[in-house]
Each structure stands twice: as C-alpha cells, then as structure tokens.
Amino acid sequence: xxxDRTKPRKIVVLMFAAATFLMQHIGSxxxxxxxxxxxxxxxxxxxxxxxxxxxxxxxxxxSIAGDSEDGECVVYFFGPGQGGSVPANLRRWLxxxxxxxxxxxxxxxxxxxxxxxxxxxxxxxxxxxxxxxxTPFAPKAxxxxxxxxFAAIAQGPVGPVFFKLTAPDKTxxxxxxxxxxxxxxxxx
Numbered sequence: 603x604x605x606d607r608t609k610p611r612k613i614v615v616l617m618f619a620a621a622t623f624l625m626q627h628i629g630s631x632x633x634x635x636x637x638x639x640x641x642x643x644x645x646x647x648x649x650x651x652x653x654x655x656x657x658x659x660x661x662x663x664x665s666i667a668g669d670s671e672d673g674e675c676v677v678y679f680f681g682p683g684q685g686g687s688v689p690a691n692l693r694r695w696l697x698x699x700x701x702x703x704x705x706x707x708x709x710x711x712x713x714x715x716x717x718x719x720x721x722x723x724x725x726x727x728x729x730x731x732x733x734x735x736x737t738p739f740a741p742k743a744x745x746x747x748x749x750x751x752f753a754a755i756a757q758g759p760v761g762p763v764f765f766k767l768t769a770p771d772k773t774x775x776x777x778x779x780x781x782x783x784x785x786x787x788x789x790x
Contacts, residue, residue, distance in 0.1 A: 638762065663777045729774075
C-alpha cells in the first residue's frame with residue numbers, strides 16, 4: 603500500500619485557513635444581533651459596542667448638531683420568563699422620566715402595539731427630563747433635561763426582548779426611523 607504523504611500537509615493548510623478566517627471575522631461573528639429566539643438588523647450608522655452580562659447589545663447613536671451627547675440603544679434579554687411583564691416595564695421606563703416641572707410623564711407618553719410578522723411588539727415613546735442612572739442600582743439619578751426615549755418589547759419564542767433608545771431630543775428624533783426599521787427587521 604502506498605501512503606499519500608501530502609494529506610497531512612493539506613489538513614494543516616485547511617486548518618490554518620479556517621483559523622485565519624475566524625480570526626479575521628471574529629468581530630462580526632460575535633456581534634449580537636439575536637436574542638430570545640429573535641433576530642434583527644441594527645442600523646449601519648450606529649456603532650455596536652458589544653454586550654455585557656445584562657445587555658445583549660449596546661449601540662451608540664451619534665449626536666446631531668445642537669445635542670451635546672450621543673444617544674444609546676440597549677437591547678436586553680433576561681431569559682425565559684424573565685424581565686417582568688409588559689405593563690411593569692412600561693411603568694418602570696415611565697418612572698425614568700419627569701416633566702420639566704418634576705411631575706410624572708404618564709399623560710405625555712404614547713404607547714401602541716404592532717405585529718411584525720408573527721411577533722407582537724409593544725412600543726413606548728416619551729420625552730422630558732431623563733433620570734439617568736449609570737448602573738441599575740445606583741442610589742442617585744442624574745437629571746438630563748430635554749431627552750427622549752423610544753422603547754419596545756418584542757415577544758420572542760424564548761421570552762421578551764427589550765429595546766430601549768435614550769438620547770437628547772434632536773438626536774433621538776433623528777434616530778426614530780432607524781429604530782423603527784430595526785423593529786421592522788425582527789424575525790424568528
């Protein structure tokens with residue numbers, strides 16, 4: 603029997619090529635664009651900042667002229683049956699905003715429901731003074747007047763996926779179409 607001495611070399615070359623491909627593309631492979639059994643396409647003009655233990659994805663929205671800060675869109679998924687009910691999350695998000703005179707924003711908020719294919723989505727829009735907390739359990743919030751939030755809860759087959767965009771008003775309004783396009787891109 604004659605041995606093919608080139609076969610081990612071919613295997614090594616193929617393994618090296620596969621490893622090189624993975625190293626070159628690991629950033630795009632690690633980009634979180636799915637959670638809870640749902641997939642979405644993020645807007646190309648937003649910068650993907652990766653994920654953390656609590657955040658599936660964080661996108662930075664560049665500020666527009668007249669706004670001093672960039673905006674942020676965060677996607678959360680806490681696991682099957684986790685994250686709380688839709689009404690509880692809407693109340694919590696509304697509690698993160700105040701009117702200019704310090705009152706509740708409930709009457710100023712807009713909520714609605716839509717279907718994206720088979721996916722039920724509840725949306726919230728509110729503006730006012732954002733009570734920003736750098737971490738969820740920070741003892742004190744930093745008031746940021748002139749902010750707007752677009753938020754959505756999409757019911758995935760594994761559990762709800764939460765989308766929350768907060769930004770200075772002009773930046774948020776300029777990002778609304780991109781946010782809506784991201785929601786419209788949802789698939790199972």
